[in-house]
Amino acid sequence: MARMKFLCDADRCIECNACVTACKNEHEVPWGINRRRVVTINDGKPGERSISMACMHCTDAPCAAVCPVNCFYTTADAIVLHDKDLCIGCGYCFYACPFGAPQYPKVGNFGGRGKMDKCTYCAGGPQADNTGVEYIQYGSNRIAEGKLPLCAEMCSTKALLAGDGEIIAAIYMERVTKRGYGSGAWGWRTAYKEVLPV
């Protein structure tokens, strides 16, 4: 099986936020939740970079490690998903996640924030694939249809790549050798505990 990963090429991202919009539209993500967001660092200064960030579907996922009810699971494609029927909304995954991926539908207290929501890599949840129940809880399941995540698919500059780790690493390596200098493959070191071979 493939090992699915995200890669954001910070030299290509133009902060158009199309990935954010596509994600919200595809999954009917409620107000207040952004499964994907674009962060600009060094804004307005030399070396400004924009990075599109969502759940990185970590190898050794911190959210899964700290969850008190053990509601996370990793699919055969190494996508980290969670069961909203088991989640109690405690917020521990948010404290542990290095990328700020877990979010809550309500601004409430420790008990009233609702079930955690995060990027599913367009792979839905534990419900039967592409059913109404799955759509309401987790959004659409493009992976089950043989498609890749929409955010990366419609990225206009192809800064955001999604797919099998080896394939997107090869694409990125080719870009870097062409350019002659490397930039950030954001989050790779943190999420996958490996450095891109450039």
Next chain:
Amino acid sequence: MIRALLMAALLIATPALAQQAPTAQAPAPIPFNDRGQLSAAELELQAALKGERISGRVSIPDAAAANLIQPEGRDWRAFHNRTLTWIGGIALVGMLCVLGGFFFYRGRIRIDSGPSGHTLERFTLLERANHWMVASSFIVLGLTGLNLTFGRFLLLPIVGPEAFTAISQIGKYAHNYLAFPFTLGIVLMFILWVKDNIPERADIDWVKKAGGLFGHEHPGAGRFNAGQKTVFWLTVLGGGLVAASGYVLIFPFAMTDIAGQQLAYIIHGVLALLMFAAMLAHIYIGSVGMEGAFDAMGSGQVDLNWAREHHDRWVDEQVTKAKAHMAPPGAKAAGAD
């Protein structure tokens, strides 16, 4: 002859060698705006090594989303999964072993001079009601808190995921709402008992004699002995800090950012587990550990001999107070004779 052949071979081979050598491609110049700036990968690594957050600007209203990477999450994970589990496990199992061992060694501490049959009031109804409000909420808070730390490993395999989520969900609501009676009780407890819990010189003597736990000596004490004073200050100060950090956690991001939330969790978890372990000893000595002790918080009336053995100076005070309200010896009722 050989030399000439070699020279010829070398001459033929040289162009081939020159052709094979790769033409060294000049690397593209670093773009202007990258001069003096660390590459993104390097920035990520350095921040991770220093444990720093990388944040920037977002165009969505949620300002917290501007945090790109917060490596502290991994420290928090290590605390939650390893440190806290070990502290809690050692404190709780250790305390249970100590108490079990003590019971085996000493058995139930009896009233040495036997019950007298006379009683005096030790705690008023208000004091007892407040004590049990704090105690009952503390036990539920403690058990539901332990469930969040240890339940995944101890309870989840037994009851299954659906039932465990139901238990944890109810437990979480109980944990939230019982925080309020607990805090109120702590404040009342402080007001009611602080005047009897000021440390004094006699406490040193009590501690030196280990409170008479290992013998039949009874070091003198006022209304509260040094052990009880320790429990009082643990409850008021520890409970106060646990409550304060708990309110930070109940209202996430209302008072602090993610680093503050993580710190609040660490304070809350460590103190709560240590308090729970300390309260196990309090529960032990107040119930099975000592004859006559439970009455103080049960009916509020304690046996005179028990009181004389454990709180001699308090009994003297009570007797003096009672005598002040009594008629002097030899006084005659009006209209007598």
